[in-house]
Amino acid sequence: MAKKEVSLTREYLKGLWDENPVLISLLGLCPTLAVTNSAVNGIAMALATTFVLVSSSLLISSMRNFIPHQVRIAGYILIIATFVTVADRFMAAFSPEISKALGPYVPLIVVNCIILGRQEAFSSKHGIGRSLLDSLGMGTGFLLVLFVLGSIREILGSGSILNFQILGDWFNPWMVMILPPGAFLTLGLLIGLSNWWNDRRANA
Amino acid sequence: MSTSAKMIIVLTLIATLSGGILASWDSFTAPRIEQHRLEALKEAISEVLPEYDHYDEKTVDGRTFYTGKTAKGQTVGIAFQAKGSGFQGEISMMVGVTPDFSKITGLSILAQVETPGLGSKIVSDPTNKQNPDWFTEQFQGVTPEPEITVVKNQKPSKSTQIQAITGATISSKSVVKILNNTIEQAKAEYAKEVKQVS
Amino acid sequence: MNLLLIFISAAIVNNFVLSYFLGICPFVGVSKQVSSAVSMGMAVTFVMTITAAVTWLIYHLILVPFHVVILEYVAFILVIASLVQLVEMFIRKISKPLYDTLGIYLPLITTNCAILGLALFAVLREYGFIESLVYGVGAGAGFTLALVIMAGIREELELANVPKAFKGAGITMIVAGSLALAFMGFAGLISI
Numbered sequence: 001m002a003k004k005e006v007s008l009t010r011e012y013l014k015g016l017w018d019e020n021p022v023l024i025s026l027l028g029l030c031p032t033l034a035v036t037n038s039a040v041n042g043i044a045m046a047l048a049t050t051f052v053l054v055s056s057s058l059l060i061s062s063m064r065n066f067i068p069h070q071v072r073i074a075g076y077i078l079i080i081a082t083f084v085t086v087a088d089r090f091m092a093a094f095s096p097e098i099s100k101a102l103g104p105y106v107p108l109i110v111v112n113c114i115i116l117g118r119q120e121a122f123s124s125k126h127g128i129g130r131s132l133l134d135s136l137g138m139g140t141g142f143l144l145v146l147f148v149l150g151s152i153r154e155i156l157g158s159g160s161i162l163n164f165q166i167l168g169d170w171f172n173p174w175m176v177m178i179l180p181p182g183a184f185l186t187l188g189l190l191i192g193l194s195n196w197w198n199d200r201r202a203n204a
Numbered sequence: 205m206s207t208s209a210k211m212i213i214v215l216t217l218i219a220t221l222s223g224g225i226l227a228s229w230d231s232f233t234a235p236r237i238e239q240h241r242l243e244a245l246k247e248a249i250s251e252v253l254p255e256y257d258h259y260d261e262k263t264v265d266g267r268t269f270y271t272g273k274t275a276k277g278q279t280v281g282i283a284f285q286a287k288g289s290g291f292q293g294e295i296s297m298m299v300g301v302t303p304d305f306s307k308i309t310g311l312s313i314l315a316q317v318e319t320p321g322l323g324s325k326i327v328s329d330p331t332n333k334q335n336p337d338w339f340t341e342q343f344q345g346v347t348p349e350p351e352i353t354v355v356k357n358q359k360p361s362k363s364t365q366i367q368a369i370t371g372a373t374i375s376s377k378s379v380v381k382i383l384n385n386t387i388e389q390a391k392a393e394y395a396k397e398v399k400q401v402s
Numbered sequence: 403m404n405l406l407l408i409f410i411s412a413a414i415v416n417n418f419v420l421s422y423f424l425g426i427c428p429f430v431g432v433s434k435q436v437s438s439a440v441s442m443g444m445a446v447t448f449v450m451t452i453t454a455a456v457t458w459l460i461y462h463l464i465l466v467p468f469h470v471v472i473l474e475y476v477a478f479i480l481v482i483a484s485l486v487q488l489v490e491m492f493i494r495k496i497s498k499p500l501y502d503t504l505g506i507y508l509p510l511i512t513t514n515c516a517i518l519g520l521a522l523f524a525v526l527r528e529y530g531f532i533e534s535l536v537y538g539v540g541a542g543a544g545f546t547l548a549l550v551i552m553a554g555i556r557e558e559l560e561l562a563n564v565p566k567a568f569k570g571a572g573i574t575m576i577v578a579g580s581l582a583l584a585f586m587g588f589a590g591l592i593s594i
Contacts, residue, residue, distance in 0.1 A: 026571050029426040030515040071211045075218050077483055081476040082222040086229050089472070093236035096244075104522050107475045111513045113427055175321045180421055181583040188568070188575030196567035222476060230472040289407070291590050293416060294527075319589070374590055 011130050015137025022145040023194045027113040032146060033183040034105045039162050042150025043143065044098045048091065048106060050139030052083045053115050054132065057123040061131035064124045076119045077110070084110045114138060145190070152186055153177045252300030252310030253281040264397040267390060279303040284390050285314070288382035291374045293317035295326075299383060301348070305391040311343040311383075323375030339376070342366050348387045352380045405536045408529070412540030415591050418516050419548040420582040425516030428507065429549060430574050439553035440546065441500075442507050447542025449489055449511050450520050454538030456481055457521040458531055478521045486512045516545055551581060
């Protein structure tokens with residue numbers, strides 16, 4: 001049975017919605033909830049994660065024929081942890097403010113299921129080109145979710161977006177939005193909404 | 205090549221690659237990170253001490269004292285870190301005292317996770333438009349001996365009193381408790397150090 | 403006294419799942435039945451305690467003295483992966499039924515953010531060896547608590563009329579939000 005060749009654009013786009021790592025696959029929830037108290041933090045985390053995702057995918061994809069099956073997880077973890085350290089140190093050196101805001105959640109990218117998941121499911125089985133597109137797509141999907149979640153929580157919780165105050169003094173911020181309960185509730189609503197939308201599309 | 209040998213070789217290769225990348229990255233980023241740390245430290249010290257030319261660092265019993273001195277070497281104040289539990293988590297701050305530990309010269313909150321909008325006012329109070337830093341500023345000139353006390357809904361009447369933040373009494377009291385414990389201990393440690401030197 | 407503080411703080415006041423968002427993945431997947439939640443919780447607590455001890459030793463006896471702190475994340479995650487492997491083999495040897503109950507959950511503990519998070523936090527807070535151990539036990543207890551409460555609620559939800567779009571992860575997150583709100587009430591429990 002011949003495998004249907006997925007177009008290159010499709011390889012990238014699927015990560016944005018149809019196979020969105022957070023909303024559909026429910027991966028990487030820890031950082032999604034933790035650092036989306038503001039849009040900037042969400043974007044920074046997504047960029048760091050995408051960096052690790054893309055670098056690891058490229059390296060693992062190019063080595064895929066050399067890594068023995070039994071030690072592949074250990075190998076992936078080693079590679080991923082290395083790139084996470086690079087990203088973490090980079091932020092600490094060049095943007096200490098953001099590094100402090102994201103705190104210990106940057107090293108937690110190591111156990112972000114999205115990255116390990118993608119290596120296992122895709123990069124270890126496809127060439128460099130496709131792996132690049134796949135990881136960029138997943139990263140972009142992740143970025144979109146974090147940006148939306150971060151913006152909602154920031155607007156309602158601080159009255160600002162991207163650190164620009166847009167709601168005046170008349171607005172009494174919903175403190176809960178920048179606290180854990182707000183994160184859970186907003187994500188729950190987003191997931192529910194996307195499921196509802198996908199259902200509608202499928203039944204239309 | 206046997207599978208075991210291949211496994212070992214590949215893992216060693218990856219480990220070496222990883223080690224190499226990290227070692228060089230470390231030497232590339234470490235200086236900048238240290239620079240940021242020193243800058244933040246200097247800023248915190250400057251906030252709590254009166255004007256000084258330079259500061260000396262000395263560690264006694266695990267506590268580091270930053271002694272601000274004039275160009276001629278005269279001590280203007282001593283700064284050190286204090287930390288303890290607040291309402292939600294740990295509060296860490298930098299406190300400055302006069303050379304004889306008799307008065308506080310300044311207080312700066314370094315890190316806290318208090319309730320946003322309430323306890324977080326110990327850092328900055330947006331509801332006080334004229335002076336958002338009023339909470340920490342009121343500690344300037346306060347006498348820590350025998351101990352600092354907290355008053356609510358009224359201005360302090362004694363030099364050992366400070367006013368709590370309305371709706372954040374526990375956070376306010378935590379700051380005071382941490383200071384009371386730390387200043388007393390720090391004074392003893394510093395005296396020990398001075399005795400050693402002279 | 404300080405140790406009790408650390409334990410209660412990790413387990414309740416600053417619950418790993420509901421305050422720090424660690425360990426969410428198994429939270430959504432495993433918490434459908436109270437029995438599996440308890441098993442998972444115990445396994446995680448066990449791994450957490452050992453991890454706390456081993457990572458502390460590695461950090462303070464190897465990484466720091468040899469100035470290779472940059473290897474922290476690499477070292478920690480490899481330790482965790484190996485520990486989980488060892489725990490898996492150990493449980494399989496001493497109690498096959500327990501091993502079968504936990505099934506797939508065991509290897510998944512490796513990517514549980516709570517374990518790595520625990521190791522990193524203990525280092526950040528500059529805890530001593532015993533303090534790290536207590537922290538590990540406390541964090542595990544808190545994780546188990548959150549997981550069991552969630553499982554209990556979800557068992558009831560099976561009988562409720564949840565809108566289709568929210569079934570599964572959606573409603574779990576919303577319930578978690580309510581739980582997190584409730585747990586916020588514990589703030590101030592252990593201060594003055």
